Amino acid sequence: MNLIRLALLATSLALVPASSKAADSLATPRKALPPKVEARIRDWSGGYLGIHAGLDANAFRSSAPTTMPALSFSGTKDTVGIGGGDVGVQLGYNLQLGNWVTGIEAESSLLLMHKESSSTHLTVRQTSRHAIKGKLGYSFGQTLLYGVAGLAIAPVRFTSPANGGFPETSRSATYLGPTIGIGVEHMLTDHVSLKAEATLASFGKHTLTFPGGSTRIDSGELALKGGLNFRF
Numbered sequence: 001m002n003l004i005r006l007a008l009l010a011t012s013l014a015l016v017p018a019s020s021k022a023a024d025s026l027a028t029p030r031k032a033l034p035p036k037v038e039a040r041i042r043d044w045s046g047g048y049l050g051i052h053a054g055l056d057a058n059a060f061r062s063s064a065p066t067t068m069p070a071l072s073f074s075g076t077k078d079t080v081g082i083g084g085g086d087v088g089v090q091l092g093y094n095l096q097l098g099n100w101v102t103g104i105e106a107e108s109s110l111l112l113m114h115k116e117s118s119s120t121h122l123t124v125r126q127t128s129r130h131a132i133k134g135k136l137g138y139s140f141g142q143t144l145l146y147g148v149a150g151l152a153i154a155p156v157r158f159t160s161p162a163n164g165g166f167p168e169t170s171r172s173a174t175y176l177g178p179t180i181g182i183g184v185e186h187m188l189t190d191h192v193s194l195k196a197e198a199t200l201a202s203f204g205k206h207t208l209t210f211p212g213g214s215t216r217i218d219s220g221e222l223a224l225k226g227g228l229n230f231r232f
Contacts, residue, residue, distance in 0.1 A: 100139070
């Protein structure tokens, strides 16, 4: 009998913790874990068409001596700077591989108030700027940091005033030169992104010949612009 009583007592003591745990679990139900949210993947691949606006500055330098004003600029050291606003469009295509993004873009801009006027010295006027650029960048999801390099195209018109018996004469030239730059682009929606970009172009030296003589023109350009791209 004593053995039976001891066995029953041991069994009852073993059941007490289990019954209390069961009661606790019934009294305080577990909270359901929130569903796991997958991070949204942003893909920059595809074509896009965009618009931009900004500011840029152009610098020109003549090799003619200051004693020949019809062939030299009126600024110090025979230099002149012109600048103003610009508006334009761009068309491009991106390909994303992992976080790296490569692409190509063609850009065309209309330049506003880019001219220098003088009745005694060489003057210059530029009304447009164009570029074909390659792109390489790194995607942080919605934000893309990138660099560009390519070819810039600048149609320019120079005018030499009447001087020393020579008539007023104009010459048009289309300059080609390398351009490099950096930019950042941020997705506002799946199809619209906002961009900011800075580029620098160098057009080297080119010879211009007028009735009064010849001069070599060295020029370059800095452009700052912001815009919107519409992806398709």
